[in-house]
Amino acid sequence: MITLNSISKYYETEAGVVSALVNINLSIGESEFISIMGQSGSGKSTLMNIIGCVDRPSKGQYLIDNIDVGTLSDSNRSRLRGKLFGFVFQSYNLLPRLSAIEQVELPLLYQQIDNRKERAIQALISMGLSDRIHHTPNQLSGGEQQRVAIARSLVVNPKIILADEPTGALDTKTGLEVMRIFNELVQKQGISVIIITHESNIAEQTNRIIRISDGKIIEDTDKIVKVKA
Amino acid sequence: MTILDGLQMAIRSILANRTRSSLTILGLLIGVSSVIALIAVGQGAQEGVKARISNLGTDLLFIRPVASSSGNVRGSANSGATIFAEDAEAIRNASIPGILHVAPQLNFNAQAIAGENNQQVSIIGTDHEFLPARDLIIESGSFISEKDVKNSALSMVLGSDIASSLFLEDDPIGENVRLSFGGGRISFNFRVTGVLQEIGGESQQDNYVFIPVTTLQSRIRALRNTSGNTIINQITLRSSPGINQDSVSTLVSDFLTAHHNKQEPDFTITSQTQLLEAASKVNAVLTLLLGSVAGISLCVGAIGVMNIMLVSVTERTREIGIRRAVGATSPDIALQFLLEAVTLSVCGGLIGIIVGIAGAELVNEKEILGEVMTTVIQPWSIILAFFVAVIVGIVSGIYPAYRAALLDPIVALRNE
Numbered sequence: 001m002i003t004l005n006s007i008s009k010y011y012e013t014e015a016g017v018v019s020a021l022v023n024i025n026l027s028i029g030e031s032e033f034i035s036i037m038g039q040s041g042s043g044k045s046t047l048m049n050i051i052g053c054v055d056r057p058s059k060g061q062y063l064i065d066n067i068d069v070g071t072l073s074d075s076n077r078s079r080l081r082g083k084l085f086g087f088v089f090q091s092y093n094l095l096p097r098l099s100a101i102e103q104v105e106l107p108l109l110y111q112q113i114d115n116r117k118e119r120a121i122q123a124l125i126s127m128g129l130s131d132r133i134h135h136t137p138n139q140l141s142g143g144e145q146q147r148v149a150i151a152r153s154l155v156v157n158p159k160i161i162l163a164d165e166p167t168g169a170l171d172t173k174t175g176l177e178v179m180r181i182f183n184e185l186v187q188k189q190g191i192s193v194i195i196i197t198h199e200s201n202i203a204e205q206t207n208r209i210i211r212i213s214d215g216k217i218i219e220d221t222d223k224i225v226k227v228k229a
Numbered sequence: 230m231t232i233l234d235g236l237q238m239a240i241r242s243i244l245a246n247r248t249r250s251s252l253t254i255l256g257l258l259i260g261v262s263s264v265i266a267l268i269a270v271g272q273g274a275q276e277g278v279k280a281r282i283s284n285l286g287t288d289l290l291f292i293r294p295v296a297s298s299s300g301n302v303r304g305s306a307n308s309g310a311t312i313f314a315e316d317a318e319a320i321r322n323a324s325i326p327g328i329l330h331v332a333p334q335l336n337f338n339a340q341a342i343a344g345e346n347n348q349q350v351s352i353i354g355t356d357h358e359f360l361p362a363r364d365l366i367i368e369s370g371s372f373i374s375e376k377d378v379k380n381s382a383l384s385m386v387l388g389s390d391i392a393s394s395l396f397l398e399d400d401p402i403g404e405n406v407r408l409s410f411g412g413g414r415i416s417f418n419f420r421v422t423g424v425l426q427e428i429g430g431e432s433q434q435d436n437y438v439f440i441p442v443t444t445l446q447s448r449i450r451a452l453r454n455t456s457g458n459t460i461i462n463q464i465t466l467r468s469s470p471g472i473n474q475d476s477v478s479t480l481v482s483d484f485l486t487a488h489h490n491k492q493e494p495d496f497t498i499t500s501q502t503q504l505l506e507a508a509s510k511v512n513a514v515l516t517l518l519l520g521s522v523a524g525i526s527l528c529v530g531a532i533g534v535m536n537i538m539l540v541s542v543t544e545r546t547r548e549i550g551i552r553r554a555v556g557a558t559s560p561d562i563a564l565q566f567l568l569e570a571v572t573l574s575v576c577g578g579l580i581g582i583i584v585g586i587a588g589a590e591l592v593n594e595k596e597i598l599g600e601v602m603t604t605v606i607q608p609w610s611i612i613l614a615f616f617v618a619v620i621v622g623i624v625s626g627i628y629p630a631y632r633a634a635l636l637d638p639i640v641a642l643r644n645e
Contacts (some may be wrong), residue, residue: 087555106555
C-alpha cells in the first residue's frame, strides 16, 4: 500500500547538514501492526512524519497507492493526510477547549463529510466513551484522552494509524488497554497501525518491529521472516 | 470546511478569550463611534451656522464701503468711506430688476434715557424699507414710515429686548426716550412708535433701536462730509426669491460704480449665498479635522486587531499543528484566522455604531461650555465607519492568517 524508495531527510543547521534519515527502503501493506523502535534522535519521528505526509523527504520517492506524494501540492497532501491517516500522539494533542465529540468531529469538518455528529458519537462509543461525549480534555483521565484521540484518528476510516509513543504517558494497565484497541483495529477493520516506541514490551505486542539507529534501518523483522521463509 | 463552520469556530475562540476579545473590540468601537459622533458634531456646527445666517433671510445682499487708498494719501475721517445715504435712494429709484427692497443702514451708539432707566444702546439709522428688507415683524405700533423719513421725525422703533429693558412691563408706545450723542453734547427726545417682534436665537437684532436715517443726517452735522452727504455703514438689498444673486449683484455694482463716477467699484457687495458658502467651507474644514482625529483612532483600533491576531497565531501554534494533522489545509487555517479578525471587527463596528449614535444623541441640544451643542448624524458617516472597520479587520487579519497558514505542521506540532 505504501512504499518508501531510498528516502533521505537532511536538516540544515548552523552546525552544518544533519542527516535524520539515510536511504530508507520500506513497504507497508494492509492489516499490519508495526512498531518502530529507536533511541531518541535516531530518526523514528521523522520517518513517521514522512509516512504521514506531514513532512517531505529531501530525497527519494514516496508512493501511496502508486501516487507519488512528492508531486502533490501542500493542500493536496493535507487532504491525502486527512483521508488516509489517523494520528495518535504521546501527549494526546487534543484541543483544550473542545468537548470530546467536537474533537472527533474536527477531521470530518475539514474533509466536509456529512453526518458529523452521528459518526463522531459512533467512534466515541466504539472507544467505550459513551458517557464522556461532552467532556473537555481537562475533565478526562489520560487513558480517556488517548481514547478520544484514537476515536478522532478513526472517524475518517483511515487506512493507517500512526501513533507516536501512544502509551508513553499512560500507566501500564491503560497502556495495555490502548494496545488491545490497536490490535483489534488491525484484526477486525484491516487498518494498519504503526507505533513509535522505545519500550520493548510494547513493541513485542506488534507483528513487525523496525529498529532505527542514526537514520538507518538496522532491523526489520518482516524481512527476517521473509528471508527465513 | 464551510464558511459557516469557520464562523462558528471563530466565534468559539473569540468567546474563549473574553477579556482579550473585548479589549480588541473596544479599540475598534472607540474608533467607529468617534468617527460617527465627531462628524455629527461637525455637521451640527455647520447646520447651526447655516441656520444663523438663514435667520436673516437668504435673499439678502449687502453693500459695504471699502476704504480708498488712491495716491497713497489717507483721507481725513470718513473720506475713504464710500457709500452714502443717498446711494440707497438712487438704487431704489433705478428700479433694478430683481431687487425688491433697498434699505440704508447707519450704525451709531448713544445713551438712552427712559424714566429712570439709562443705558448704552446700538442705533440703526434707516428708512421704511428696512422692515420688509430684513423680513422683520412689528409687534405693536408701527415701523418708521415714509413720512417720518421725509420729515426727519424724532421717532423710534425698539427691538424686543431693548424695549423690555428700558420699559420693563410697561407699554413703550407713545413714550419718550432721550437719546444723547457724543458724550451728552447733543441730545434729543424721541417718541417710541413701535416695538419689533422677538427674533431670538444668536442674533443681536433684538437689541437695536431704529430711527430714521434722515433724522441723524439732518440733526448731527458731524455725520455729513464736505459735500453734505452722510456716509453710511451698509445698504441692505432684498432680491426676488430664487433669483440668481450673482447677476443682481453685477447689475447693482455696475449701476453704483457709474453713479459714483468711478471706473472700479469703491464698495463691495456680499450676498447671503456667499456668506453661506464661506461658512460652509470653514465648517467643512472643521468636520474634516474632527473626522481625521476619529480616523486616527480607528487606525489605532485596527493595529490592535492585527496585534491580537498575531499574538493569537503565536499562542496557538500547537493548535494549528493539531488541526493540520487532522487534515486542515493551509487555506483552512488562513480562513479560520481571517474570520476571527473579521468577526472581531464586525462586532466592534456594530457596537461602535450604536455607541456613536447614542453619544451624538446624548450631547444633542445640550448646553456645553455655554454653547448649545447641535449634532446631526450623517448616514454616510455610519456606513463609512462600518465599512472602514470591516475592511480594516480583513486587512489586519490577512497578515496573521498568512503567518498561520505558512506554519510548518511539524514545527507547529513540536511546539510545546
